[in-house]
Amino acid sequence: MSGRLQAELRQSKPFSSLEQETHLNLVRTCEHLEQGIEETLKPSGLSPSQYNVLRILRGAGEQGLACGEVAERMVTRDPDVTRLLDRLEQRGFISRTRENRDRRVITVRVTGEGLNLLRDLEQPMADIHRRQLGHLGEKKLEMLIQLLEEARAD
Amino acid sequence: MSGRLQAELRQSKPFSSLEQETHLNLVRTCEHLEQGIEETLKPSGLSPSQYNVLRILRGAGEQGLACGEVAERMVTRDPDVTRLLDRLEQRGFISRTRENRDRRVITVRVTGEGLNLLRDLEQPMADIHRRQLGHLGEKKLEMLIQLLEEARAD
DNA sequence: TGATATTAATCGAAGCAACGATATTTGACA
């Protein structure tokens, strides 16, 4: 068994299976990375989910997206996108307009202010990603990606 | 670039760097695994953190652990362990006793009821781990563990 | 000793998340 996680957990026989050890390593790594992301976003008062939504909307461009489409594209699934959007709208980063074509759907768009915020975050976010994972090098990153995609394919 | 995550995100140019792609793959995979864990734990009304605490305490045995030590050993860091323990104590899965040696610390122990709960969860948890990651096989799991540990070492 | 700092755990308040239930609008079809 690998020693690093064992040391972190301070137990002598922490794992009952290789699958479990992998799981714990994944969760730990994720936690570690998310912590860095949160710190980078904290000055602008955005949560990772909110940042994710703004980027999704920037990707969608002028035509915007329906609420449900935003929910589908989020990295982590949010059971109540409405209130997430509420907070972004209150701060002026997105706008909502009800469609006349189908009055059930509400189209969401990122505002100019939202785009400015994203622009300001671009460099810091690139930096933190690099700092956190850059030391692995291209080859290992690709291996890791490959393994993770395979892990999700069940 | 790998195709799977790109399809999930439904964007044509989602990544500005390999590090970012790795990060997103990690978060997605974690999310996916945690979802399975949550479903397995739901019948007993435990959150992953609560389950984690019970296992930590079982590992510590009769002598128990101080609150702070529990917090240190958790997989995901919780800024307020007190209330997490409150809920477990209310349900009878743990007990708390103030130490006379140093009256600042409170020792936490898992109760018999807590141990029973853990025993009942053992098989379902082993099953879900196997179902989620077993298809990778021993070799790839070890590779993944190795890469994840390396990723955290920055 | 007495004053200050440190450590351990808890609590108050505010905001957030999760789960269902509820409008509102549209579609399907007898």
Added chain:
DNA sequence: TGTCAAATATCGTTGCTTCGATTAATATCA
């Protein structure tokens, strides 16, 4: 057409998280 089902987004409630402040006990050291 009228009725029922489906889709879309929102809201109500309850419980959980988080942040900082607070209490209490111990350690430090002039």
